[in-house]
Amino acid sequence: MKLPDFEAWAIFASVVEHRSFSGAAAALAVSKATVSKAITRLETKLGTSLFHRTSRRLTLTDSGRALAEHAQRILSEGEAAEEAAFESATAPVGLVRLAAPLTFGIRHLAPTLAEFLVAHPGIRIDLRLSDAFVDIVGEGIDVAIRIAELPDSSLRARRLGPVTGHVVGAPGYFDRAGRPRHPADLARHACFVYTNTATPDLWRFRRAGGEEAAVRIDGPMRTDNGDAMIPALLAGLGVARLPGFLVDDLVAAGRLEIVLGEWSGGSIGLHLLTPPGTLRPARVEALIDFLSDRLKRMCDAPG
Incomplete structure (x- = not known):
């Protein structure tokens, strides 16, 4: 064999991560010809094309997309094995690619990363902030933070704690439109739609005792970022369902009001995700341990 x-x-x-032969060659410090020969060699052995090649674009074939996760695992575990061999003699060093939601990343993650970089001067962070879905394997992400109810997947997930969500609006809006007493009442309200969920137009609720409710909502704004809703909320234009870290200060100041407080929005949690595989470079383990500690404490903090 x-x-x-x-x-x-x-x-x-590496080609999948950098989306080009030349990008992979630069990252690996080899010639573009070496990269091309390796891909051709692998395609010949597998009996299938991995990429669609044109003069302007390089895209994965269906076979390439199916095999990308396996390739990333081979590369990651190889790097981790080599680093483990030297870990006892050297501090963790190198680049870690980290993805996180935009607002959470700016408000909570960035200050935590500043602490981490002070403690680990040999590690560099490539931080990518977006509320859009990130293909962790395809984009070569080492660690991702997600605030969601996670679907089943091959990714490794660590739940750090719950994220409380609130249905909020300006007091003036509720004075005009009335305060909902049951989730079904939201069907008559102007509700802002957060689009980065599986069912953005359907809000589900549960309360103590097991009663459940679901309501289809609509309103004047649809967006993939919760922060973008805040000015319209403060202007009294409608209602939104947003995580506490976005609105708690505004609620405390009396500028926004929580309604339906006895109803929970579901099992939303703060999760730390990594690609499949059991071996990870020491630099990635160091960041995971640091973030797990700091962000779990944030979730556990009262209020």
Whole structure:
């Protein structure tokens, strides 16, 4: 039996991450010809094309997309194995790619990362902030933070704690439109729609005792970022369901009001995600341990 072509698999993973042969060659400090030969060698061995190639664009084939996760795992575990061999003699060093939601990243993650970089001067962080779904494996992300109810997947997930959500609006809006007493009442209100969920137009609720409710909502604004709703909320234009870290200060100041407080919005949690595989470089483990500690304490803090 011939051994797998580990070099070709690792180069394939780098091409997927950098979306080009030349980008992978630069990252790996090899020639573009070496990258091209490795991909051709792997495609010949597998009997299938991994990429659609044009003069302007390089895209994964269906086979390439199915195999990208395996390639990333081979590369990541190879890096982790090498780093583990030297870990006892050196501090963790190198680049960690971290993805997080935009507002949470700015308000809570960025200050925590400043502490981390002081404690680990040999580590560099590539921080990518977006509320859009991130393909962790395809984009070569080492660690991702998600605030969501996670679907089943091959990703490794660590739940750090709950994230409380509130239905909020300006007091003046509720004075005009009335305060909802039951989730069904929201169907008559102007509700802002957060689009980065599986069912953005359907809000589900549960309260103590097990009663459940679901309501279809609509309103004057749809957006993929909760912060973008705040000015319209403060202007009294409608209602939104937002996490506490976005609105708690405004509620405390009396500028926004919580309604339906006895109803929960579901099992939303703060999660730390990593690609599949059991081996991770020491630099990634260091960041995971640091974030797990700091962000779990944030979730556990009262209020």
